[in-house]
Amino acid sequence: MTDLKQSYSVRLNDGHFMPVLGFGTYAPDHTPKSQAAEATKVAIDVGFRHIDSAYLYQNEEEVGQAIWEKIADGTVKREDIFYTTKLWATFLRPELVRPALESSLKKLGLDYVDLFIIHVPFAMKAGEELLPKNASGEIILETVDLCDTWEALEKCKDAGLTKSIGVSNFNHKLLELILNKPGLKYKPTCNQVECHPYLNQSKLLEFCKSKDIVLVAYSALGSQRDPQWVDPDSPHLLEEPILKSIAKKHSRSPGQVALRYQLQRGVVVLAKSFSEKRIKENFQIFDFELTPEDVKAIDGLNRNLRYDKLQLLWYQDDAGLCLLRQSCWELQTGAVPIQPFWNGLPVRE
Numbered sequence: 431m432t433d434l435k436q437s438y439s440v441r442l443n444d445g446h447f448m449p450v451l452g453f454g455t456y457a458p459d460h461t462p463k464s465q466a467a468e469a470t471k472v473a474i475d476v477g478f479r480h481i482d483s484a485y486l487y488q489n490e491e492e493v494g495q496a497i498w499e500k501i502a503d504g505t506v507k508r509e510d511i512f513y514t515t516k517l518w519a520t521f522l523r524p525e526l527v528r529p530a531l532e533s534s535l536k537k538l539g540l541d542y543v544d545l546f547i548i549h550v551p552f553a554m555k556a557g558e559e560l561l562p563k564n565a566s567g568e569i570i571l572e573t574v575d576l577c578d579t580w581e582a583l584e585k586c587k588d589a590g591l592t593k594s595i596g597v598s599n600f601n602h603k604l605l606e607l608i609l610n611k612p613g614l615k616y617k618p619t620c621n622q623v624e625c626h627p628y629l630n631q632s633k634l635l636e637f638c639k640s641k642d643i644v645l646v647a648y649s650a651l652g653s654q655r656d657p658q659w660v661d662p663d664s665p666h667l668l669e670e671p672i673l674k675s676i677a678k679k680h681s682r683s684p685g686q687v688a689l690r691y692q693l694q695r696g697v698v699v700l701a702k703s704f705s706e707k708r709i710k711e712n713f714q715i716f717d718f719e720l721t722p723e724d725v726k727a728i729d730g731l732n733r734n735l736r737y738d739k740l741q742l743l744w745y746q747d748d749a750g751l752c753l754l755r756q757s758c759w760e761l762q763t764g765a766v767p768i769q770p771f772w773n774g775l776p777v778r779e
Contacts, residue, residue: 438479438716440698442619443642446544446594449512450693451713452480454648454702456487461704463492469704470496474505476713482622482648482700484516484549485534486560494538513540516549516598517583520556522574527582531591546583546592547622551576551604576604577611584615596620598646602637609641622646625697626667627688627728628735635697646698649737651685651712664737672731676724683711690715691728 439447453473455466466489470481474497483493497513500506515538521530531546553574555562562570583595596618597608608618621638625631625647638645652667667673673684680687685701689712692699701712720728 440644440696442594442644443617444594444619446619447512448545448594448620448644448698449478449480450698451478451689451715452482452512452514452646452698452700453478453709454700455481455483455489455493456702457489457704463489465704467492467496469706469709471500472706472709473713474500474511476710478709478713479506479510480512480514480698480700482514484514485518485521485530486516486549488560490515490534490537494540498539508540512544513538514545514547515543516547517579518560519550519552519554520559520562522548522553522576522579523556524574524578524582526556527579528586528589528591531586535591542590543592545594545596545620546586547596547598547618547620548576548579548583548600550599551597553579576607580608580611581615587616594619596622596643596646598622599624602634605637605641605643617641618643620644620646620698622648622700624649624736624738625692625699626650626652626737627670627673627691627731628652628665628667628733629737630695630729630732632729632732635695639696644698645696646700647692648700648702650692650699650701651688651703652737664735670731672727676720676727679724680718680720682718686711686715686718687720687724687728690718690720691725694720694725 438451439449441447453470455470457466466487470493473481481493481497483490497511501508515531515534517527517530521527531543535541535543553572555570555572564570583592586592587595595616597605598621600621600623605618605621608614621634621643623631623634623645625645626649631645635645667688668684670684673687677684677687685708689699689701693715703709703712
């Protein structure tokens with residue numbers, strides 16, 4: 431585990447270092463993009479050096495502008511910032527990977543990113559639509575070999591467009607698909623997944639640690655509850671009595687406890703808020719420590735609850751590979767047969 435008193439970073443398997451606490455920049459569509467810029471500037475002023483964004487968020491121009499303003503005023507240098515962007519599902523064809531990254535770099539005004547990751551482990555119809563749908567309103571997926579996509583990411587790393595490469599929303603079977611790829615040049619450095627006390631990903635975390643892959647937690651505070659992605663009836667994590675009790679004991683907030691919990695498990699954690707007060711609060715998690723009893727109590731909250739509805743497109747559980755389309759796309763992994771699902775329900779072929 432990273433010594434959080436001595437270092438705020440973890441060493442990746444390619445030798446680069448990732449700050450263990452990151453600032454997430456996603457916001458619902460109704461939030462003005464300018465708020466992403468203002469929040470990013472506040473985050474950098476507070477001390478965040480790990481900034482997480484994505485093509486999907488449609489705010490990289492604003493986030494890039496914020497980074498450059500903080501460079502210009504002397505707060506940081508470019509090398510102080512660890513910037514992550516993500517390859518969206520409509521660009522998984524190998525020939526689209528580098529152009530997608532170059533497009534993000536142009537918006538950001540950067541020569542390179544620190545981390546470039548595959549956002550989701552399935553491909554949607556190529557094009558500019560974020561969620562391409564057919565006349566029936568169903569998302570249009572297409573077959574792309576993730577190993578071919580990974581090779582394209584490796585080439586981006588070799589070209590100096592990104593320092594590190596990784597994945598997001600992969601279960602252990604999908605990770606093995608990449609790790610066992612013939613001619614693999616670079617292992618994924620990380621796997622970014624939904625992870626919080628109600629979904630602690632303990633098995634996936636154990637697997638990632640065994641392969642020297644860093645687990646990065648998003649929705650670590652539950653979620654911003656965007657109705658596009660989150661069931662409005664899902665429970666509010668930060669209202670959880672056990673978290674509130676532990677927070678009171680340490681004179682902290684439930685959010686700070688939820689974030690600290692991940693750090694003590696060896697998980698890199700993303701904190702997402704556009705509130706100046708919350709941004710400051712979320713960074714103040716390095717000067718207290720949860721007891722083993724606290725950690726055990728929080729472990730006991732796990733209920734395998736996913737806030738992110740989009741994950742129902744590809745997740746069944748970490749025991750089996752789940753890719754979900756009406757005409758089942760079966761990855762030839764030699765593993766157990768894949769059960770096709772659509773919106774979480776079995777599909778009749």
